[in-house]
Amino acid sequence: MTPKDKLGREIVVGDFIVYGHALGRSAGLRIGKVLDVTHKPGRYPSDSPWRIRVQGVDDDWARAGVDRPLELCRPGTLQFPERTVVDRRSLPLAYAALFTSVAR
DSSP states (O other): OOOBOTTSOBOOTTOEEEEEEEETTEEEEEEEEEEEEEEOOOSSTTSOSEEEEEEEEEOTTGGGTOOOOOEEOOOEEESOGGGEEEOSSOOOHHHHHHHTTSOO
């Protein structure tokens, strides 16, 4: 059994995904690499049973006109795979270069 993204595609270790995150008082999108996928029951019935360990690229202010290079974020855990989108074909070269140092 594997989780599915918003478009119904399976998410597996090694995939690149786009996911939402908090950006100050608004929301942002991040590109990340899936490091691990686990399944365990949630504490409440509304909890997702999926945990997706991901390492993303911090590009929030680099694209806002601030002169700051892209860098990797700390690995984190996503709990709602249906709020992500797998995008295996469109990874920008600058991001691909950063991910060469990420295992898996």
